[in-house]
Amino acid sequence: MNIGQASRASGVNAKMIRYYESIALLPEAARKDSGYRDYDEADVHRLVFVRRARDLGFSIDRIRDLLDLWNDRARGNADVRAVANAHITELQAQAQKLEGMIGTLQHLVKSCRGENRAECPIMADLSGGQVAPHYAANLAKTQRRLISVAKPSHIARFRK
Amino acid sequence: MNIGQASRASGVNAKMIRYYESIALLPEAARKDSGYRDYDEADVHRLVFVRRARDLGFSIDRIRDLLDLWNDRARGNADVRAVANAHITELQAQAQKLEGMIGTLQHLVKSCRGENRAECPIMADLSGGQVAPHYAANLAKTQRRLISVAKPSHIARFRK
DNA sequence: TCTAGACCTTCCCATGATAGGAAGGTCAAC
DNA sequence: GTTGACCTTCCTATCATGGGAAGGTCTAGA
Numbered sequence A, B: 001m002n003i004g005q006a007s008r009a010s011g012v013n014a015k016m017i018r019y020y021e022s023i024a025l026l027p028e029a030a031r032k033d034s035g036y037r038d039y040d041e042a043d044v045h046r047l048v049f050v051r052r053a054r055d056l057g058f059s060i061d062r063i064r065d066l067l068d069l070w071n072d073r074a075r076g077n078a079d080v081r082a083v084a085n086a087h088i089t090e091l092q093a094q095a096q097k098l099e100g101m102i103g104t105l106q107h108l109v110k111s112c113r114g115e116n117r118a119e120c121p122i123m124a125d126l127s128g129g130q131v132a133p134h135y136a137a138n139l140a141k142t143q144r145r146l147i148s149v150a151k152p153s154h155i156a157r158f159r160k
Numbered sequence C: 001t002c003t004a005g006a007c008c009t010t011c012c013c014a015t016g017a018t019a020g021g022a023a024g025g026t027c028a029a030c
Numbered sequence D: 001g002t003t004g005a006c007c008t009t010c011c012t013a014t015c016a017t018g019g020g021a022a023g024g025t026c027t028a029g030a
Helices: A003-010 A014-022 A041-055 A060-071 A077-111 A121-127 A133-150 A152-156 B003-010 B014-022 B041-055 B060-071 B077-111 B121-127 B133-150 B152-156
Strands: none
Touching (some): A003 A014, A060 A077, A077 A121, A077 B121, A121 B060, B003 B041, B041 B060, B077 B121
């Protein structure tokens, strides 16, 4: 199986396959006499694994851990859950930051009606330096809302 | 005002100030006889503007637009709202993706109880290639939830 | 057998925002 | 005058991805 076929079968770009090999995320591929890389079903399976993990936002280093766990069948589910939970925590932090930004911007846009420049707080807020009162209030509000969405108390049950 | 003082006053790293100047996000700074960059209050004000916009997740290119709007007081609030709304839409897309990933992972972790490897779907799901039924169902669920959180119908009123 | 073109190889470069560091010049205080 | 804080430019790296050049290999058809 050439790299192109492995790429189509796994959904991982050929360029990325070579890159993953170069950073030792994947073992060195077998080679044909021509020098072409040669893949089999197991290789494709591993590529699919990597692609799925990337789709779920795992970093390359985290995927390294997951592949180790995958290769070592003796390792328990707790290890797997620990990696997944660490990743969930990271994603939640990102989501919280995003929701805070969205909430603040929505509030600013909502407060900016009409065409009178003086009445639009967006520019004023951006250039204000310190956090304007409505911004602080809105930030706290969106964070509370985000927390209720993410339900960390619920997640805590799964934390290592 | 040296770059260090401007940095402390604005909260923008000196390295970043030079970078922003090099990509023409900021005008070339005035120079003292020594060659040192020389900033005044207006410069600091602009730096604060950039920092606040970065904090809100605006890209450099979007900040370029915002600075143009800022410099051109004749432009109306609708222009400002348009930039902000475009950014909100981008942030919501990111948030939606994140929430989907979080939901999927939470579901997988929840389904992975005990220590029997066979009972843990995380690895199976990652290596599965196609989306497992519970993944698809969960994805749809988290997306609905995210949509209700982000309230796009509400935002639509402010779209250009 | 020759050739076209699809595919492969390695190597270099670019992205965006940020940061570290080297080598050397300037300033202020003691 | 010296020390140390600060400044300058220039080079490098990050992470994951992708574009492209220059050149080798394979396969199908004339």
